[in-house]
Amino acid sequence: MVKRARIIYNPSSGRETLKPKLVDILNVLENGGYETSTFATTPKPHSARDEATRVAKDGFDLVVAAGGDGTINDVINGIAPLEKRPKIGIIPAGTTNDFARALGIPRDDFVEAAKVMIDGKLTPMDVGKAYNDTETEYFINIAAGGRLTELTYGVPADLKTIFGYMAYMLKAVEMLPSSHPVEINAKYDGGEYNGKALMFFLAMTNSVGGLEQLVPDASLNDGNFTMIIVKTGNVFEVLQLITKALNGGRHVDDNRIVYKKTKHFSVEPQDDTKMPINLDGEFGGVAPMKFDNLKEHIQIFANLNLKEKADQE
Known part of the structure; x- marks a missing residue:
């Protein structure tokens, strides 16, 4: 056939x-x-x-x-x-x-x-499911929440075409001073976080915004999200965390973030502040939202040998 x-x-x-x-x-x-x-x-x-x-x-x-x-x-x-x-x-x-x-x-x-x-090799891949009472969406690389995560879909298409990745960086510099933490309740496997958060990430690969050290232990098909909750909204502290991430992923033990593995996650703002959800760089609705990891849900062609070689260089 x-x-x-x-x-x-x-x-x-x-x-x-x-x-x-x-x-x-x-x-x-x-x-x-x-x-x-x-x-x-x-x-x-x-x-x-x-x-x-x-x-x-x-x-x-x-x-x-x-x-x-x-x-x-x-x-x-x-x-x-x-x-x-x-x-x-x-x-x-x-x-x-x-x-x-x-x-x-x-x-x-x-x-x-x-x-x-x-x-290449046909590789089983996890898929993320994001849902609430009104909508269900899927993602394969990252889910994120918080105003700063709007930058990936807030950059005009013509600027992305002309300036590429730099357009995102310029937008981030513009948005960071006006981005403030939101009081949230977040639940994950074996734990719960109640407090202020600038943003959260649920990563399914180790490449987030071009940063491969943000989630250094992410796996393509272990059935888990790598969860990061950024507590601080201080501009200088956020820049410190980014610097730590770029220098060998040293941010994972910093007490200004929560870093966990989880199959399930839910987030709900505790006031009237809207928390937009970003799914693979696209607007995915607003919290409250629940997330499930669908283990090895699709088969995708990959060249992981090439990636392993690049990681070693």
Whole structure:
């Protein structure tokens, strides 16, 4: 039986350099045994999500998410709720490409990234589920809460295209002085936190905002989130924590954060302050919110040998 693949791509990703490479990407997958077709996302909300659901239900063997972390998140959301889920491939064409970095997928060559789906390993991956009384969303790299986490979807698309990763850094510098801790109740496996928090993270890989030392012990498929709650809102103390993270992950033992492993997490503000939730760099609603780790929920092509080599260098 012929294997079928569908490339769902964002035509505006990668400074619009992805589209000219589609023929070469198609050739890689066709030579690898896949009858391959493409779908260009549209401005319609959840265009990639709807297409991923459609082709998954139609029995496609492989769905390729070609774009930034937002496109990947949309594809995952189209597939994660289904009982029968196709294999996933990634062609990173965004600004930070955190998820591709964690999987060892080449981020500077679209064709080489496509070859991972032929030469790489099929790896079981955890998927995060975020839900409350009104909505359910899925994520595969990170969930976060707090005003400062808005920066990933608060940067205009044209600035991301022109300035890339630097646009995020400029936005963070702008937002940090006006970001204040929120009184929260957070529950996790074996514990509870009641107090002020500037932000929280639930990481599923070791690449968060391009920082690989923020969650140095994260695993792709152990069924656990790596949870970080940042208690302090003092600008200088936050910068100290970032410096510690960049210098060998020394922040994990700092008493200004809570650092734990957990399969489940819930967060609820204790006043009228709204806490926005960020899922894989996209707006994911507001707290209160619950989170579950769905262990090894999807199969994804990765090049972990390449990542291990990069980590050793």
